[in-house]
Amino acid sequence: MKKISLLIQIIGISAVIFLVDLLFASQTNGSLLIALLFWAAIGQGIIALSAAADLSRGKWIKNIRPYLQEYYPLLLLFPIGFLIFGRHITAYDWAIYQPNGWLTPTFFMLRNVILLLLPFIFAHFYVQASQKESQKTGLFAILYLTSFVISQSFMAFDQVMTFEYPWINTLFGGFFFIESLYAGIAFSAILAGLMTLRNAERFKAAFKDFALMIMGFALMWAGLFYSQYLVIWYGNIPEEVSFVSKRMAVPVLKNMGIYILLTLFVIPFVSLISRKIKSTIPAVQVIALIVFSGLIVERLIYLLPVANLSVLAVVLPLILLGLPFLYLLFTQYRSISAVSIE
Numbered sequence: 001m002k003k004i005s006l007l008i009q010i011i012g013i014s015a016v017i018f019l020v021d022l023l024f025a026s027q028t029n030g031s032l033l034i035a036l037l038f039w040a041a042i043g044q045g046i047i048a049l050s051a052a053a054d055l056s057r058g059k060w061i062k063n064i065r066p067y068l069q070e071y072y073p074l075l076l077l078f079p080i081g082f083l084i085f086g087r088h089i090t091a092y093d094w095a096i097y098q099p100n101g102w103l104t105p106t107f108f109m110l111r112n113v114i115l116l117l118l119p120f121i122f123a124h125f126y127v128q129a130s131q132k133e134s135q136k137t138g139l140f141a142i143l144y145l146t147s148f149v150i151s152q153s154f155m156a157f158d159q160v161m162t163f164e165y166p167w168i169n170t171l172f173g174g175f176f177f178i179e180s181l182y183a184g185i186a187f188s189a190i191l192a193g194l195m196t197l198r199n200a201e202r203f204k205a206a207f208k209d210f211a212l213m214i215m216g217f218a219l220m221w222a223g224l225f226y227s228q229y230l231v232i233w234y235g236n237i238p239e240e241v242s243f244v245s246k247r248m249a250v251p252v253l254k255n256m257g258i259y260i261l262l263t264l265f266v267i268p269f270v271s272l273i274s275r276k277i278k279s280t281i282p283a284v285q286v287i288a289l290i291v292f293s294g295l296i297v298e299r300l301i302y303l304l305p306v307a308n309l310s311v312l313a314v315v316l317p318l319i320l321l322g323l324p325f326l327y328l329l330f331t332q333y334r335s336i337s338a339v340s341i342e
Contacts, residue, residue, distance in 0.1 A: 007073060007076075018084050030307030030308060033159060038321075040075075042187050045180035046188060047119070048177075054126075079116040082113055122143045155176060174224065175225070182217040211279070218268040219269055225265070262294075263291060272287065
């Protein structure tokens with residue numbers, strides 16, 4: 001029943017997003033992509049975390065893994081959402097001039113929809129195998145993780161970088177799928193925190209592990225963030241500098257860049273050094289929300305200088321795509337409450 005309810009929500013929300021896109025047709029040139037980049041990172045990252053734990057035979061995630069896997073139907077939202085975004089393909093300059101065979105509107109849409117659909121398909125088979133404790137669980141986990149890495153990399157290379165074609169950054173794909181894992185861990189920490197409030201004995205250990213992982217991935221994110229600039233410097237790659245210089249030349253965008261550094265590295269890393277904060281549920285959940293705010297601002301800074309973005313047209317899809325995640329989070333919380341009361 002829960003899957004059917006989620007599928008109904010997916011259809012309904014897709015229809016509403018399409019109507020919103022029609023209503024704000026003159027203002028949504030790229031706005032929907034912000035929501036897709038953000039929620040796809042969270043959705044795909046949650047399942048990637050579960051698959052990685054299965055492959056590594058991690059026992060720490062055993063109690064909460066079934067709840068993480070319940071989010072896989074929501075991955076269907078992203079290929080549908082990208083099809084809706086396709087109405088605004090001319091937001092990319094190359095879509096008008098069509099510089100080569102790779103960047104043609106039809107091929108661009110086809111490969112990106114397929115690469116967003118594949119994680120959903122492999123996640124379905126992986127979750128079914130995992131729940132049945134099938135011997136094929138490892139195989140489907142590998143297939144999912146492969147599709148996850150490719151999908152997130154293409155979101156970076158195809159959907160973001162080509163806004164400033166021919167800007168090149170070979171590390172950008174890796175940066176994106178690590179961020180997606182980071183986002184999945186942050187969301188899982190919120191989920192584990194809510195469950196720990198109702199059943200501490202069952203979920204407290206997993207909650208502490210997620211808090212530690214947020215701290216670890218904050219450090220990893222900082223390393224990948226710095227490595228991009230290190231490569232530009234020692235490799236003397238001028239074609240990669242224009243992207244950075246364009247944003248650092250505008251005070252508002254420069255401040256947004258500082259905010260990203262604070263929210264994705266400094267605040268979560270420094271805060272979670274404290275043992276007390278790591279074991280305090282509200283504190284860890286607030287830190288996870290701070291990480292989410294940094295991810296949204298980061299996606300804004302990618303597109304603000306090159307796409308026509310309306311505040312309302314950005315905020316509405318962010319809220320709409322988030323509703324099924326919040327609904328499932330609420331129902332899971334309710335289900336744990338019921339078990340505890342009994």
